[in-house]
Amino acid sequence: MVQHKKRTSEIRRSMPLLPIGTVIQLTDLTARQIRYYEEQGLICPHRTEGNQRMFSLNDVDLLLEIKDLLEQGLxxxxxxxxxxxxxxxxxxxxxxxxxxxxxxxxxxxxxxxxxxxxxxxxxxxxxxxxxxxx
The missing domain is CATH 1.20.5 (Single alpha-helices involved in coiled-coils or other helix-helix interfaces)
Known part of the structure; x- marks a missing residue:
């Protein structure tokens, strides 16, 4: 039962739901920074049929981690x-x-x-x- 809840939670966190505008507000990063991290292979957001980037909660966590590591000097x-x-x-x-x-x-x-x-x-x-x- 606990394993099922954990799996369900991970599936929800991996669902691409957030457009780049929302991610910009959540992370305080610019669109250019986010696109650059994608170009560098640090993140890989889902693309819609119209080629719009859609981010999951895991992607947001990853962007915040990147931001923290950069602030630490990496x-x-x-x-x-x-x-x-x-x-x-x-x-x-x-x-x-x-x-x-x-x-x-x-x-x-x-x-x-x-x-x-x-x-x-x-x-x-x-x-x-x-x-x-x-």
């Missing part, structure tokens, strides 16, 4: 490097989580096999295993 190349490192870390976490989930499934399968062969209840339950690792 240049565009440095920001690209920061984003690359974040993507690598997120990719590693995702693969670690997938591995972890597969390990849990494997443990539960073995417990169920043992329980069926010995006509016993399994010693471990999925909820117990998850609670231990969180």
């Amino acid at each position: 240049n565009i190349a440095g920001i690209k490097k920061v984003f690359e490192m974040k993507n690598e870390i997120n990719g590693q976490r995702k693969s670690e989580k997938e591995l972890f989930d597969e390990q849990i499934r494997s443990i539960l399968r073995e417990e169920m096999k043992m329980a069926q062969s010995h006509l016993k209840k399994p010693k471990l339950r999925y909820a117990d295993v998850i609670r231990y690792y969180q």
Whole structure:
């Protein structure tokens, strides 16, 4: 249930709903700055059939992060490097989580096999295993 809510929330945050004028007001950036960050590959807003940029809440967060990093003294190349490192870390976490989930499934399968062969209840339950690792 919590996973479903998290997924639904992420889908909503990724929906391209905001035109550039609204994003300008939310971020206090100029249209030129936003277009420049797009040219540099830092953001990739959705384009409508009429080629209008539409931004998601995630895009707005990304623009605010870019703005903060620039104010801290990083240049565009440095920001690209920061984003690359974040993507690598997120990719590693995702693969670690997938591995972890597969390990849990494997443990539960073995417990169920043992329980069926010995006509016993399994010693471990999925909820117990998850609670231990969180």
